[in-house]
Amino acid sequence: xxxxxxxxxxxxxxxxxxxxxxxxxxxxxxxxxxxxxxxxxxxxxxxxxxxxxxxxxxxxxxxxxxxxxxxxxxxxxxxxxxxxxxxxxxxxxxxxxxxxxxxxxxxxxxxxxxxxxxxxxxxxxxxxxxxxxxxxxxxxxxxxxxxxxxxxxxxxxxxxxxxxxxxxxxxxxxxxxxxxxxxxxxxxxxxxxxxxxxxxxxxxxxxxxxxxxxxxxxxxxxxxxxxxxxxxxxxxxxxxxxxxxxxxxxxxxxxxxxxxxxxxxxxxxxxxxxxxxxxxxxxxxxxxxxxxxxxxxxxxxxxxxxxxxxxxxxxxxxxxxxxxxxxxxxxxxxxxxxxxxxxxxxxxxxxxxxxxxxxxxxxxxxxxxxxxxxxxxxxxxxxxxxxxxxxxxxxxxxxxxxxxxxxxxxxxxxxxxxxxxxxxxxxxxxxxxxxxxxxxxxx
Numbered sequence: 001x002x003x004x005x006x007x008x009x010x011x012x013x014x015x016x017x018x019x020x021x022x023x024x025x026x027x028x029x030x031x032x033x034x035x036x037x038x039x040x041x042x043x044x045x046x047x048x049x050x051x052x053x054x055x056x057x058x059x060x061x062x063x064x065x066x067x068x069x070x071x072x073x074x075x076x077x078x079x080x081x082x083x084x085x086x087x088x089x090x091x092x093x094x095x096x097x098x099x100x101x102x103x104x105x106x107x108x109x110x111x112x113x114x115x116x117x118x119x120x121x122x123x124x125x126x127x128x129x130x131x132x133x134x135x136x137x138x139x140x141x142x143x144x145x146x147x148x149x150x151x152x153x154x155x156x157x158x159x160x161x162x163x164x165x166x167x168x169x170x171x172x173x174x175x176x177x178x179x180x181x182x183x184x185x186x187x188x189x190x191x192x193x194x195x196x197x198x199x200x201x202x203x204x205x206x207x208x209x210x211x212x213x214x215x216x217x218x219x220x221x222x223x224x225x226x227x228x229x230x231x232x233x234x235x236x237x238x239x240x241x242x243x244x245x246x247x248x249x250x251x252x253x254x255x256x257x258x259x260x261x262x263x264x265x266x267x268x269x270x271x272x273x274x275x276x277x278x279x280x281x282x283x284x285x286x287x288x289x290x291x292x293x294x295x296x297x298x299x300x301x302x303x304x305x306x307x308x309x310x311x312x313x314x315x316x317x318x319x320x321x322x323x324x325x326x327x328x329x330x331x332x333x334x335x336x337x338x339x340x341x342x343x344x345x346x347x348x349x350x351x352x353x354x355x356x357x358x359x360x361x362x363x364x365x366x367x368x369x370x371x372x373x374x375x376x377x378x379x380x381x382x383x384x385x386x387x388x389x390x391x392x393x394x395x396x397x398x399x400x401x402x403x404x405x406x407x408x409x410x411x412x413x414x415x416x417x418x419x420x421x422x423x424x425x426x427x428x429x430x431x432x433x434x435x436x437x438x439x440x441x442x443x
Contacts, residue, residue, distance in 0.1 A: 001013070001077070001155060001291060001292045001295040001296060001308075002077060002295055002296055002299040002301055002304070006292075006304070006307055006308050006311050007311055007315075009292070010285070010288050010289075010292060010308065010311055010312060010315065011315070013152075013155065013157050013288045013291065013292075014157075014281075014284045014285050014287070014288040014312075014315070015284075016157045016158050016160075016161040017152065017157040017161070017284040017287055017288060018280050018281055018284035019161055019165075020148070020157065020160050020161040020164045021280045021283060021284055022277065022280055023161070023164040023165055023167075023168040025273075025276055025277060025280065026168045026171070026172075029273050029276075029277075030168075030171055030172050030175050031047055031175060031189040031190070031192075031193060032044055032047050032048070032269065032270070032273055032338055033337055033338055034175045034176065034179050034180070034189060035047060035179065035185075035186055035189050036266070036270075036338045036339040036344075037338075037339070037340070038179055038180055039179065039185050039186060041262060041263070041266045041339055041341050041344055042122050042123050042126060042262055043126050043185065043186045044266045044269055044270075044338060044339055044344075045120075045123045045262045045265040045266045045269055046123045046124075046126035046127035046130055046186060047127075047130060047186070047189070047269065048265060048266065048268060048269020048270075048272060048273075049114070049117060049119050049123060049127050049254060049258065049265060049269070050114075050127050050130055050131045050134070051269070051272060052117075052247055052248075052250045052251045052253075052254050053106075053110075053113050053114075053131060053247075053251065054131070054134060054135070054138075055243075055247040055250070056243075056244050056247035056248055056251070057102050057106055057135070057138065057244075058138075058141065058142070058145075059240070059243030059244055059246070059247050060240040060241070060243055060244040061098060061102065061142050061145065061146075061240070062145065062239075062240070062243065063236045063237065063238070063239035063240025063241070063242070063243050063244075063378075064094070064098065064146075064232065064233070064236040064237070064240055065145055065146050065149040065236070066149075066235065066236055066239050066290065066373055066378075067231075067232040067233060067234070067235035067236020067237065067239065067240075067378070068087065068091040068146065068149060068150070068153070068232050068236065069149045069150070069152060069153040069287075069290065069291065069294075070153075070235050070236075070290060070294045070373055070374060070376065071087050071228065071231050071232050071235065072084060072087050072088065072091070072150060072153035072154065072215070073153040073154070073290075073291050073294035073295050073298065073374075074294050074295070074297060074298035075087055075298070076153065076154050076155075076215075076295065076298070077294065077295035077296065077297070077298030077299045078298040078299065081214050083228070084214060084215065085214065085215075085218075085221070086225045086228055087225070087228050087232070088150055088208075088215055088216075088217060089217070089218065089221045089222050089223060089225070090223070090224050090225045090228050090229050090232070091146060091150065091232065092146065092147075092150075092208075092217055092222065093222045093223055093224055094224065094229065094232075095142060095143055095146040096143070098142065099138070099139035099142045099143060100139065102135070102138055102139075102142065103135060103136055103137075103138055103139055106131075106135030106136075106138065107132055107135050107136055110128055110131045110132050110135065111128060113251065114127055114128060114131070116251060116255070117251050117252075117254050117255045117258060118255045118258040118259060119258060120258060120261065120262060120265075122262060123262060123265065126185075126186045129186055129187050129190070130186045130187070130189065130190045131190075133187060133190035133191060133194065134190045134193065134194060136194070137193075137194030137195075137197065137198065138194070138197075139201070140194060140197035140198035140199075140200065140201040141194075141197045141200075141201075143201035143204070143205065144160075144163070144197060144200040144201045144204050147160075147201070147204030147205060147207070147208055148160035148163075148204055150208065150215060151204075151207075151208075151215075152287065152291060153291060154213075154215050155291070155295075159207060160204065163200050163203045163204060163207075164200065166199075166200075166203075167196045167197070167199050167200040167203075168196070170195075170196045170199060171192055171193055171196035174191075174192035174195060174196060175188070175189055175192040175193075177192070178191055178192050179192075205217070234376075234378075235373060235376060235378045236378070237378075238378035238379045238381075238382035239373060239378045239381070239382060241382060242381065242382035242385050242386050245386055245390055246385060246386065246389045246390055249389070249390040249393065249394055252394065252397075253393070253397065253411070253414060253415075254268075256397055256401065256411045256414075257408070257411060257412075259406075260408055263341070263343040263344060263347060264347050264408050266338075266339055266341070266344040266347075266348075267335070267343070267344050267345075267346065267347025267348035267349075267350070267351060267408075268347065268348075268351060268408075268412070269338070270335045270337075270338040270339065270344060270348035271335070271347075271348050271351035271352050271355070271412070273338065274327060274334055274335070274348075274352060275352075275355070275356075275359075277323075278320065278323050278324060278327065278356065278359055279359070279362065279366075281316055281319040281320050281323070282316045282320055282362055282363050282365075282366040282367065283366055285312045285313075285315055285316040285366070285367050285370070286312075286366040286367050286369060286370030287370060288312060288370075289308060289309055289312040289367050289370040289371045289374060290370040290371070290373050290374040291374070292305070292308040292312070292374065293305045293308060293309060293370075293371045293374025293375060294373075294374035294375070294376075296308065297374060297375055297376075305371075305374070305375070306434065308371075309367065309368070309371040312367045312370075312371070313363060313364060313367045313368070316363040316366075316367055317360065317363050320359060320360060320362075320363050321360060324356045324357060324359055324360065327352055327356050328352070328353055328356055328357065331348070331349040331352040331353050332345050332349045334348075334352070335348030335349055335352070347408060350408065350409055350412075351408070351409075351412045354409055354412055354413055354416075355412060355413065355415055355416055358415075358416035358419055358420065359419070361416075361419040361420050361422070361423040362419050362422075362423070364423045364426065364427060365385070365419065365422045365423055365426055368381075368426050368427070368430045369381035369385070369426065371430070372430065372433060375433075377433060380429055380433060381426070384422060384425050384426050384429060385422055387425075388418045388419075388421040388422035388425065389418045389419075389422060390418075392417060392418050392421045393414045393415070393417060393418040396414050396417045396418075397411060397414045400413075400414075
């Protein structure tokens, strides 16, 4: 990332990363499509109501993954081989411990969290079954995410993509087998997903173990290097906390949605699945920006790091704009993928056409946050995103539902309100911080 054409490097890195994220997103999306078409709209609503709970755990772990990636990238850019090796062993040891913790805590908290979200009784049992199975096997997803994060940190986004393509196809086959052939309903969809994720985790661990490169995983050296772990958490913990609190606040958003019943819930679930696909280009470019900036900061190429940030934003605007335009035009057809029910299509299209144009603000939000993290600044993006995605959004929802009108459209619009405020504040913050060029990790 420290030499050559910035545009070519970013595209070459982000494109397989985006494709990988698409295939990873397919895990839950395939569950929704198959369950919505072959089980019931209540089962589709159940999967949708569990998304925020799963995200709460995965996002926290991804914050840790981002912190590890920045540390590894900067050591890699600085050619500090000994520190790079210790960072990788520390990262994987912590991953195994966190995976166990998340599984245990997640399974215990399933029912209280679903009650907190006002999950209707006709959805509650399906949601409980799906979520307990999914969280019991979440370690496969977390181990894969960290292993692929290590590879991305050193500039390899191709092989994680290859593994995801393979296991995504496996997930589709298993979903069809369990749900349609064995008639196991929503439980079968969850089992198919975690089995596929365990295969991806096994493949990524095998690759890291057999690699001849300096980022090879040596099982005999597993352990926690506390100074490096502190550096990882210094970057990753603010990101993880921000993601968890944002996801937790979205549980309350889901609670506002759940009041309207299973038709609106299923429509909101369909919208959220499509919304996650729209976010993929900006999330991929944010990760590319983090890796690009952190490697160049490690190599003391500050001007190049700034140029990479601007290029990332422009690329993200272009790709996201095209996707948003297509979804605005073909909203009903897109929602129909998840359910043939007329009411579900109506509400899903309503949410899409109300919110999608405002996603362009998120292009700036995600890429700038990624660039700041690449410089070692996770606290600033955390504070900005918490104050807007959580604070502003919750204030808006309370005021609108209590003093204006409690309608699905106005509740769903809580998302764009947070995106706009975040964009405005983050642009101001980045303009200030770009003058303070102090990388967190030194050579």
